[in-house]
Amino acid sequence: MWNGKMKAVTFSYDDGVIQDGRLVDMFNRYGLKCTFNLNSGIQSKANFWYDRMGTKVEHMNVRGLKELYVGHEIAAHTLTHPLLEELDDETIYNEIWQDKCILEDRFGQNIVGMAYPYGTYNDSIIKIARECGIKYARTVEYTEDFILPDEPLKLAATCHHKNTRLMELADKFIGLEPKQPAMFYVWGHSYEFDTYDNWDMMEEFCKKISGRDDIFYGTNAEVLLGVEKV
Numbered sequence: 568m569w570n571g572k573m574k575a576v577t578f579s580y581d582d583g584v585i586q587d588g589r590l591v592d593m594f595n596r597y598g599l600k601c602t603f604n605l606n607s608g609i610q611s612k613a614n615f616w617y618d619r620m621g622t623k624v625e626h627m628n629v630r631g632l633k634e635l636y637v638g639h640e641i642a643a644h645t646l647t648h649p650l651l652e653e654l655d656d657e658t659i660y661n662e663i664w665q666d667k668c669i670l671e672d673r674f675g676q677n678i679v680g681m682a683y684p685y686g687t688y689n690d691s692i693i694k695i696a697r698e699c700g701i702k703y704a705r706t707v708e709y710t711e712d713f714i715l716p717d718e719p720l721k722l723a724a725t726c727h728h729k730n731t732r733l734m735e736l737a738d739k740f741i742g743l744e745p746k747q748p749a750m751f752y753v754w755g756h757s758y759e760f761d762t763y764d765n766w767d768m769m770e771e772f773c774k775k776i777s778g779r780d781d782i783f784y785g786t787n788a789e790v791l792l793g794v795e796k797v
């Protein structure tokens with residue numbers, strides 16, 4: 568399936584915040600590949616917010632981002648991170664299409680993926696995303712399983728990194744000898760590692776899941792769109 572392997576691991580992290588630097592460094596040390604979902608219209612340190620624990624969350628500035636994310640995939644997350652279902656169709660199109668075009672120019676990559684802001688979507692949003700050339704889009708749903716999506720524009724993860732079953736699922740995946748292609752898909756926001764002080768947990772997970780001959784480590788696009796290629 569993936570370079571002849573039946574198992575794949577991939578990651579998805581949102582919002583382009585300053586903690587992505589530390590996370591990229593960790594992924595690079597373990598040979599893991601991630602897709603980073605960015606809002607090109609608000610990619611500035613001037614745009615920040617406070618999460619529910621009171622941690623200040625800052626976007627990175629644009630300069631240096633292309634170099635930071637080398638080796639990983641960039642995907643759309645809309646221009647300004649709105650609740651898409653509250654917008655008219657033309658504005659939904661604008662949010663997705665502009666984000667895709669700006670990111671393609673900024674990163675020199677073909678942008679084929681997306682994560683829905685706040686994870687929310689409906690049939691109309693899916694249709695517009697498809698019109699924009701988006702091939703897969705991540706929700707915030709999770710399966711605690713390793714199945715590939717029937718509809719890539721309603722992509723569910725295996726789990727969020729804070730899922731209490733993360734390590735148990737990792738052990739299960741490592742022991743798996745699947746007949747069908749199996750995907751372990753983890754998502755989150757890198758600022759949450761500061762908020763919950765659990766960088767060590769993520770390091771332990773990366774260490775456990777990495778460096779295995781029977782697992783393909785790829786970006787979302789490589790795993791989801793490369794599945795047909797043997």
Ligand SMILES: [Zn+2]
Binds near residue numbers: 581685
């Ligand atoms: Zn987001």
